[in-house]
Amino acid sequence: xxxxxxxxITNRMxxxxxxxxxxxxxAGVTTVTGSINNLNLTGITTISTLxxxxxxxxxxHLNADNVSIAGVVTATSFVGxxxNLTGITxxxxxxxxxxxxxTGSGTANTLEGESALTFSGQxxxxxxxxxxxxxxxxxxxxxxxxxxTTRNSDTNGDLRFSTxxxxxxxxxxxxxxxxxxxxxxxxVHEGDTNTAIxxxxxxxxxxxxxxxxxxxxxxxxxxxxxxxxxxxxGFMFGxxxxxxxxxxxxxxATLRVTSDGPYVEFKDxxxxxxLGSASGTLRLSASxxxxxxxxxxxxxxxxxxxxxxxxxxxxxxxxxxxxxxxGNQAGVNPADATIVVANPNTxxxxxxxxxxxxxxKTSSGGNSGIKxxxxxxxxxxxxxxxxxxxYIKFVTRQSGYGLTEHFKIDHDxxxxxxxxxxxxxxxxxxxxxxxxxxxxxxxxxxxxxILSSYSPKKAGNLIVIHHQSQCWQGADANSNGDAxxxxxxxxxxxxxxxxxxxxxxxxNMDGRSYTGGSGLSRHHRTVHLMGSFTCAxxxxxxxxxxxxxxxxxxxxxxxxxxxxxxxxEYEKG
Numbered sequence: 233x234x235x236x237x238x239x240x241i242t243n244r245m246x247x248x249x250x251x252x253x254x255x256x257x258x259a260g261v262t263t264v265t266g267s268i269n270n271l272n273l274t275g276i277t278t279i280s281t282l283x284x285x286x287x288x289x290x291x292x293h294l295n296a297d298n299v300s301i302a303g304v305v306t307a308t309s310f311v312g313x314x315x316n317l318t319g320i321t322x323x324x325x326x327x328x329x330x331x332x333x334x335t336g337s338g339t340a341n342t343l344e345g346e347s348a349l350t351f352s353g354q355x356x357x358x359x360x361x362x363x364x365x366x367x368x369x370x371x372x373x374x375x376x377x378x379x380x381t382t383r384n385s386d387t388n389g390d391l392r393f394s395t396x397x398x399x400x401x402x403x404x405x406x407x408x409x410x411x412x413x414x415x416x417x418x419x420v421h422e423g424d425t426n427t428a429i430x431x432x433x434x435x436x437x438x439x440x441x442x443x444x445x446x447x448x449x450x451x452x453x454x455x456x457x458x459x460x461x462x463x464x465x466g467f468m469f470g471x472x473x474x475x476x477x478x479x480x481x482x483x484x485a486t487l488r489v490t491s492d493g494p495y496v497e498f499k500d501x502x503x504x505x506x507l508g509s510a511s512g513t514l515r516l517s518a519s520x521x522x523x524x525x526x527x528x529x530x531x532x533x534x535x536x537x538x539x540x541x542x543x544x545x546x547x548x549x550x551x552x553x554x555x556x557x558x559g560n561q562a563g564v565n566p567a568d569a570t571i572v573v574a575n576p577n578t579x580x581x582x583x584x585x586x587x588x589x590x591x592x593k594t595s596s597g598g599n600s601g602i603k604x605x606x607x608x609x610x611x612x613x614x615x616x617x618x619x620x621x622x623y624i625k626f627v628t629r630q631s632g633y634g635l636t637e638h639f640k641i642d643h644d645x646x647x648x649x650x651x652x653x654x655x656x657x658x659x660x661x662x663x664x665x666x667x668x669x670x671x672x673x674x675x676x677x678x679x680x681x682i683l684s685s686y687s688p689k690k691a692g693n694l695i696v697i698h699h700q701s702q703c704w705q706g707a708d709a710n711s712n713g714d715a716x717x718x719x720x721x722x723x724x725x726x727x728x729x730x731x732x733x734x735x736x737x738x739x740n741m742d743g744r745s746y747t748g749g750s751g752l753s754r755h756h757r758t759v760h761l762m763g764s765f766t767c768a769x770x771x772x773x774x775x776x777x778x779x780x781x782x783x784x785x786x787x788x789x790x791x792x793x794x795x796x797x798x799x800x801e802y803e804k805g
Contacts, residue, residue: 376401384409529553539570543593544601548574559592572602582613585622602635604628611643646804655802658689663797666701670788676718676777679789682797683774689801691769696800697731699761699776704791715787717778719761724770731774732763756791766804 243250325334325343331352332345348359348366358366360381367380378394378401388409394401406414418430418440426443435451448456516524525533531548533540535558541547548554554574572589589605604627611621621643629635640648647656663683671677682699699719718733737759761776774797778789 532556533558535559535570539593541572541574544570544572544591544599545594545596546591546599546601570601572605583610584608585610599635602629605635655694655804657800658693658803659799659801661686661799661801664795665793666790666795666797667793668704668788668790671778671780672787673779674781676716676779679717679776679778681773681775682719683772683799686772686774686799688767688769688772689803691767692804693767693769694764694802694804695767695772696764696802697762697774698796698798700796701759701761701776701789702792702795703737703757703759704788705757714781715778716781717759717761717776717789719763719774719776721765722773722775723768728775731765732761734759734761767801 241250242248321341323341323343325345326337327347328334328345329347331350332347333349333351333356334343335346335349337344350357350359358368360366362383365381365383367378370377370379376396380392380394382390382392384390390409391407392403393405394403396402404416408414415431418428421427426440428440430438430440432438433451437449438445439447450456513528514526515522521536522538523534523536525538527533530553532553532555534556537558539556539558541554541556552574554572556573557571559570570589570591572587572591574587574589585608587605587607589602591601591603594601607625607627609623609625611623613620623643624641625637626639627635627637638650640651642648646653648654661683666680666682669679671679688695697719701717703715714736716733716735717737718735719731720728721731722728737757776789778787780787
């Protein structure tokens with residue numbers, strides 16, 4: 233037999249316990265004077281005798297055939313019959329039965345099974361005999377609150393909630409066997425005791441704020457509001473189809489809603505206004521006369537006296553919803569005139585947008601009540617493209633004739649009169665004084681600046697110019713030459729360009745040869761220049777030039793001071 237004798241066994245690293253892979257057999261007595269902090273036994277360990285002077289801590293299962301314990305054993309649970317346990321005092325339960333709640337009896341080692349207090353695992357029951365109901369009391373000090381049932385029959389019961397007042401319990405709320413919640417007086421808002429719902433009398437309910445009554449429902453079904461003292465102050469909803477709003481203590485209703493019509497009536501000292509319905513229409517009346525009517529199809533009529541399209545011998549179709557505004561008084565011309573927002577003709581094309589029509593009542597047929605209208609159109613079906621243009625037509629009725637288009641504003645802003653394009657005049661300028669100037673040059677020479685820094689309204693406008701000058705031939709001429717005259721313009725400080733030229737204002741100046749030297753070649757003559765151009769929108773300067781294609785004779789322009797320059801500016805669209 234081999235033998236190992238040693239004082240200390242550790243693992244190879246000397247930092248822990250050794251590992252015994254196949255078990256450890258200890259034949260003698262193993263004595264542990266301290267504690268074993270870490271003992272890892274993976275196999276079977278047989279110990280004949282284990283003497284522990286300290287504690288034995290077993291976290292898992294301990295199976296021991298004979299355990300002798302001299303001291304106290306403490307256990308969290310016990311498994312077994314307990315038949316051989318001794319020294320245990322027995323407790324008795326009186327009146328024990330299923331589901332009874334066990335209470336103290338006042339006697340040592342004796343409990344009481346309460347027959348009137350049971351718990352089934354789901355239901356806690358407090359039983360009481362007829363005349364002695366079950367109840368639950370909640371106490372703090374001497375104050376008591378109570379929940380109690382009352383018996384109406386063996387199948388019907390009420391639940392009552394009571395609080396203590398001056399030492400006595402009083403019922404504050406009840407849920408009856410029908411499911412109704414009953415209170416003796418009022419419901420208040422927590423933390424706001426002056427706000428309440430009250431039941432001050434039979435068949436009456438009130439609503440209070442800041443301690444005052446604001447709303448009351450009476451036994452007759454009327455709703456009264458705002459400081460009510462009688463039925464004719466404040467607000468009353470009645471059950472007879474009549475609803476009123478009264479002001480102060482007056483007997484006249486400021487607002488009345490009635491089923492007679494039905495209508496809503498607003499009243500003041502000067503009259504009343506009514507809003508009601510009749511025959512599928514909504515009507516607004518003032519001073520007992522209808523002023524507004526809205527038809528079921530959406531057509532609307534407005535005015536002191538309602539005028540319909542039938543009064544104008546015109547009728548709308550399913551495509552139209554006319555809005556008709558009438559004059560001051562029906563039957564009095566022209567005060568019965570109307571403005572209609574609708575198309576004048578039925579079944580309008582898809583490009584017709586709508587019209588403002590002007591008309592009056594008439595007894596003649598054929599749309600005779602329509603006297604003029606302004607009509608909007610689009611250049612294409614607006615459902616096809618959002619970029620479709622629009623234009624406006626102005627149509628009037630000629631006396632004794634039908635409706636005729638006389639004026640049109642096209643989609644590009646161009647104006648048309650009776651189908652013809654025209655340019656509206658947007659500005660006119662006139663200069664009427666010029667001093668004389670003479671030339672003898674045979675080349676065009678500047679005469680005079682006739683207009684400086686004219687500002688046109690916009691680019692693209694048409695500038696039309698008329699210029700007049702009186703000329704004086706101050707000497708005899710015996711030649712067939714000509715005097716010539718022209719106008720030039722400058723825009724935006726650029727170059728000068730011709731507007732118009734008059735190349736033969738005094739041709740054949742040899743008149744002396746045909747008059748025997750009578751001197752007819754010496755004379756005055758008024759000459760004109762008239763031209764036009766499309767402007768660029770920048771500042772415009774105008775000047776004149778002249779020349780003589782013969783020599784020896786001078787010609788004076790602007791001989792008389794009363795000459796004129798006229799400038800018209802037309803918008804081309």
